Amino acid sequence: MRTAYDVETVRTAERALMARLPEGALMQRAAAGLAAACADLLGKVYGSRIALLVGSGDNGGDALYAGARLARRGAGVTALLLSPDRAHASGLAALRSAGGTVLGAEADASTGIVGRADLVVDGIVGIGGKGGLRPRAAQLATAAAASDGLTVAVDLPSGVDADTGTVHGEAVRADATVTFGAYKPGLLVDPARAHAGALRLIDIGLELPPGRAELTALQHDDVAALLPEPAGESDKYRRGVVGVVAGSARYPGAAVLAVAGALRGGAGAVRYVGPAAQAVLSRFPETLVSAGPPAGAGRVQAWVIGPGLGDDASGLADVLSADVPVLIDADGLRLADAKTVRARTAPTVMTPHAGEAAALLGVERGRVEAERLASVRELAERYAATVLLKGSTTLIAPPPGDGDSSPTRVNPTGTPWLATAGSGDVLSGLTGSLLAAGLAPADAAATGAYLHGLAARHAADGAPVSAQDVAAAIPAVWRDVRG
Ligand SMILES: NC(=O)C1=CN([C@@H]2O[C@H](COP(=O)(O)OP(=O)(O)OC[C@H]3O[C@@H](n4cnc5c(N)ncnc54)[C@H](O)[C@@H]3O)[C@@H](O)[C@H]2O)[C@@H](O)CC1
Numbered sequence: 001m002r003t004a005y006d007v008e009t010v011r012t013a014e015r016a017l018m019a020r021l022p023e024g025a026l027m028q029r030a031a032a033g034l035a036a037a038c039a040d041l042l043g044k045v046y047g048s049r050i051a052l053l054v055g056s057g058d059n060g061g062d063a064l065y066a067g068a069r070l071a072r073r074g075a076g077v078t079a080l081l082l083s084p085d086r087a088h089a090s091g092l093a094a095l096r097s098a099g100g101t102v103l104g105a106e107a108d109a110s111t112g113i114v115g116r117a118d119l120v121v122d123g124i125v126g127i128g129g130k131g132g133l134r135p136r137a138a139q140l141a142t143a144a145a146a147s148d149g150l151t152v153a154v155d156l157p158s159g160v161d162a163d164t165g166t167v168h169g170e171a172v173r174a175d176a177t178v179t180f181g182a183y184k185p186g187l188l189v190d191p192a193r194a195h196a197g198a199l200r201l202i203d204i205g206l207e208l209p210p211g212r213a214e215l216t217a218l219q220h221d222d223v224a225a226l227l228p229e230p231a232g233e234s235d236k237y238r239r240g241v242v243g244v245v246a247g248s249a250r251y252p253g254a255a256v257l258a259v260a261g262a263l264r265g266g267a268g269a270v271r272y273v274g275p276a277a278q279a280v281l282s283r284f285p286e287t288l289v290s291a292g293p294p295a296g297a298g299r300v301q302a303w304v305i306g307p308g309l310g311d312d313a314s315g316l317a318d319v320l321s322a323d324v325p326v327l328i329d330a331d332g333l334r335l336a337d338a339k340t341v342r343a344r345t346a347p348t349v350m351t352p353h354a355g356e357a358a359a360l361l362g363v364e365r366g367r368v369e370a371e372r373l374a375s376v377r378e379l380a381e382r383y384a385a386t387v388l389l390k391g392s393t394t395l396i397a398p399p400p401g402d403g404d405s406s407p408t409r410v411n412p413t414g415t416p417w418l419a420t421a422g423s424g425d426v427l428s429g430l431t432g433s434l435l436a437a438g439l440a441p442a443d444a445a446a447t448g449a450y451l452h453g454l455a456a457r458h459a460a461d462g463a464p465v466s467a468q469d470v471a472a473a474i475p476a477v478w479r480d481v482r483g
């Protein structure tokens with residue numbers, strides 16, 4: 001599991017550790033890890049050209065010390081200082097004595113050092129950054145983006161918000177980010193995530209209380225441990241039945257795709273209720289179909305409602321009053337009333353994309369995209385539900401009162417290939433099936449998002465995919481995750 005901590009928690013842990021260590025020891029650990037990562041990226045250090053972008057804080061200090069280590073290994077290192085009188089003094093001395101060159105940031109305009117570098121090290125600002133980059137720092141970020149060389153961000157890409165993943169204006173776009181002590185939420189959440197490139201975590205000895213985590217990202221092993229597995233005495237009912245209320249005369253395909261996901265999610269049976277039974281059965285004869293309303297459909301252990309419903313709210317009251325987990329997606333999100341959802345005693349999972357989330361919150365879509373973490377938490381609070389906000393970094397927020405032990409989750413397997421019609425229907429069926437199989441709401445949502453993202457990558461393999469391909473690839477990635 002990857003775990004991210006907010007700046008305040010990281011700072012507290014740093015203070016506690018610094019009190020026990022000789023002065024400067026922590027920065028040396030950071031700089032050693034950074035220099036090693038830079039050397040790996042360069043391949044050959046000797047003779048390489050390295051430009052350091054150096055701000056006025058300790059982030060710049062890390063860059064200067066790492067630059068000194070690389071200069072001693074034969075790299076040509078030039079530091080560009082944004083505030084020459086406030087740059088880290090002993091870091092500067094170390095770089096100079098290792099043979100590095102020190103210039104003011106304005107020198108880049110006349111020398112083009114950044115553009116010609118093999119490696120640009122972004123030490124403009126780290127966890128002490130406030131607001132958007134100042135104009136001169138923004139110019140260096142632009143120069144780094146135009147450079148032929150690789151860009152490595154120190155701790156965080158400068159210009160992104162460490163705690164929220166928001167990006168204020170210009171920000172560094174790194175090929176890799178070397179972060180110290182702990183991941184920060186901004187490294188895992190878009191839009192900042194897209195600026196960070198490959199992540200490398202350097203252990204500098206910080207002790208972080210697991211209960212204070214802001215964000216967790218499940219990895220293969222975590223998901224493997226959550227996958228439902230039928231026991232010897234299981235029959236289809238014990239494995240869980242998932243009920244799907246989806247589709248309409250106009251959108252029968254949504255029903256087929258939700259069922260396609262549900263059939264691959266571990267439940268023992270899928271029950272379909274709605275007007276697209278014929279389309280569902282002709283594609284998936286194993287589906288149990290019911291003609292009447294959801295209340296008369298027989299027992300289910302979880303409901304999925306919403307994909308392709310159009311304006312048909314007729315099944316909603318039945319489903320929301322059932323004492324089993326309910327997943328609400330797509331049209332269902334618009335049709336469900338917040339008060340009714342809040343009043344439910346069994347868990348509710350909601351799965352909006354940014355546009356749907358914006359409509360529920362009554363804000364512009366752009367605000368949700370810029371502030372994904374705050375948006376998903378606000379929705380979870382408003383609806384007292386587990387909310388999965390879809391996107392290239394899908395977020396899953398638990399309902400309030402779920403305790404510190406259940407931080408927001410972020411899914412690491414997303415891929416742009418998932419932006420294809422109907423893929424959300426597959427996700428809702430899959431996640432509903434995991435709920436029916438007995439997973440807790442946040443686990444079902446995180447496992448569903450994880451498998452769904454992997455399935456899209458597996459199916460795409462560098463070419464466009466359809467939602468059906470994604471559903472069909474779920475068993476392969478399930479096997480892969482289980483090892
Ligand atoms: N505290 C510690 O124990 C350690 C800190 N380390 C490094 O120290 C960093 C934090 O250092 P600081 O607290 O000095 O803070 P930073 O170096 O992140 O930033 C603070 C400085 O940047 C300037 N600044 C703030 N916002 C800016 C903006 N938008 N545009 C341009 N300049 C801006 C401020 O004037 C201030 O001087 C970490 O990110 C990490 O890289 C590492 O050396 C590991 C140990």
Ligand SMILES: [K+]
Pocket residue numbers: 059122123124125126153154155156157158
């Ligand atoms: K940085």
